[in-house]
Structures are given as structure tokens and as C-alpha cells.
Amino acid sequence: MEASITFKSVAKKNKDETLLAELTFGVEKNTRFALVGPNGSGKSTILKLICGFIHKDKGSIYIKGFDADINSNQIKSIIGYMPQKSDFDQDLNIFENLSIYGQLYGMSSDDARKRIEYLAHKLNFSNYLKLHSIEIPCGVFKKLLLARALLHDPEILILDEPTTGLDPNQLVEIRNLIKFWNSLSIHEKKFGLVCGNRVKRQDSLLKKISSKLANRVRRLILDDDCNDTACALKVFLRSDYVKIQYFKNMHRFLPALFKMNGGKIYNIPVDDRLRNAGISKYSFNNRFWVGITDLIKVWILKKRRK
DSSP: OOEEEEEEEEEEEETTEEEEEEEEEEEETTOOOOOOOOTTSSHHHHHHHHHTSSOOSEEEEEETTEETTTOHHHHHHTEEEEOSSOOOOTTSBHHHHHHHHHHHTTOOHHHHHHHHHHHHHHHTOGGGTTSBGGGSOHHHHHHHHHHHHHTTOOSEEEESSTTTTSOHHHHHHHHHHHHHHHHSOHHHHTTOEEEEEEESOOSOHHHHHHHHHHHHHHHHHHOOOOSOTTOSOEEOOHHHHTTSOOOTTGGGGHHHHHHHTTOOEEEEEEEOOOOOSOOOSOOHHHHHHHHHHHHHHHHHHHHHHO
16 A cells, blocks of 8 residues: 655654654555653654654654755645644733634635634634633543644644543543444445434423434434534544535534435434533523535435435
8 A cells, every 4th residue: 555654764863862763654645643651751852853843863754745945835735734732822822823724834814713623623622712721621622623724724734632631431432433443344434424412401491401402303204323512522434524515514514414415324322511601691492493404405405306
């Protein structure tokens, strides 16, 4: 297979300390690769070398065929990097930080805004966009760092300690979803969608009833085989997702959209959690009418596909 990342006899020192010595490895295209080791073993050094933040002392590094010594700008344009710690500008709010970052990668301000709004909906941090970094809980900030890394739709995504600071139960649930996904065959993964289904709901009685009713109506009309489309935890192939025409609020109809393309829906129970910050911009009335309008659009789309 084609190699996305290649290290050949790479060495790196920090003064008299040897960080890497004659390191050789490769990462194939369209694969996930994890670096595992104790603190100080050189994991972050390798990631920073890949991203071009620091330079090697010896050896060769190739990213998507580009020589790191010669084509550093091209390499940086195709990589998204999520650091361990925040480096957001504290004088700017979250939206401004993300917008400037996107524009540094050649995005127009309008394209950056649309991409930020999309990622904010997908990762559930819309209520934090006008806050500053010092006001953001650690677990939420991990989502912001991930969103920034994904902002310019990179070909290679580098994550440095991505799960540090997240809720332990949430980590288990995410790993369970990924474990189930990995157990599927290649055929089952084609337009397959693993959906988290919230149990032990922490909402008010009105929201519990309206959500239960909405899910039943949606499933009856669209026959999407999903019990809880509003849950943010979902696993699917990016290559399948990008084939679906984007529209606002589509995240609530992903099961129907994936099933329209011949995929199968898998439901996995996850624990619901109380909102720890921010206020939802939706009330029963506006969510109801937005939901009905979107539901009709997806139903028409489904009818046309038959």
C-alpha cells in the first residue's frame, strides 16, 4: 500500500539528551496508527517532527511523498494537529480563534464560519463559541482542539494525548463503540453506522417525553432503524459520509441517510449526562418546527431515491 508517513533512520537530540535514535517506521495510507510508551519516550517528539514543528538531526522523513526538508509548507497544509495542551489566544473568543486558524490555511472567512458551525454542531460545543479559552472546561476544550485540527479537512490527522481530561465513563463508551465498529466486516462497514443510544436520560420530564415521541415519529416515517438520532456518539467511515450531500441539521438524520445508501444501523446504549455549561438555544416550539421541516425534506429525498 501507499505510505503516508515514512521515517528512515531518524535521530533527534535535545542538548545532550537523545530523544530518538535511528528510528525507522512507516504508516500506510487510510490506516490508524498509535504510538504507545511511557512519558519521555519520544512520542510527542515524533508527532512534532511529522508536523514540521521541530527538525530532525539525522535521517529522512517523507509525508505523502513530500520530503520534510524541502516541502515543509505542503506538508503542513495536509496535516491537522491536535496538541496535548491549549495554545488558543486568550484575548480572542473561541470562534475568533478558530476562524483565524482556518484563514491561515487559506479558507475564506465565510468558509471558515460554515466549517466552524458544522463542527460545533457535530461535536456539541456551539454554546462555547463566544467564550474565551479560560472559561472552557477541560473536557470540552479537547473537543475544541480536535475541531481546530479538523477545520481545514486535512488528509492526515495527528492527535497528541486526545483523551486526557475526558470523563472516564465517556472514554469507556467511546472505546466500546470503536471496539464494536472494529468487529464489523469490511462489507458491514460500507455505509454502516454505529449509533449511541442514550439511557437514563437526565433531561426534564417534558424533554424526555418530547424526545421519545420525536424518535418514534421519525423512525416510523423514515424507517431508519435508530432509537436516538440526537445522541452525538456515532462511528462511520469518513469516505462514506463525504458522499452524502450536506445540509443543516443533517446529523439528526444520519441513520436514514446512511440506510438510503444501503448501509446498516447498529444501536449501542450509552449513559446520558447533565449539561454542565451553556444554555440550549432550542425550546420545544422551535425544535418541533425545525424537526418537522427537516423530517419532511428527508422523507421526500428518500421517496426520490426509490
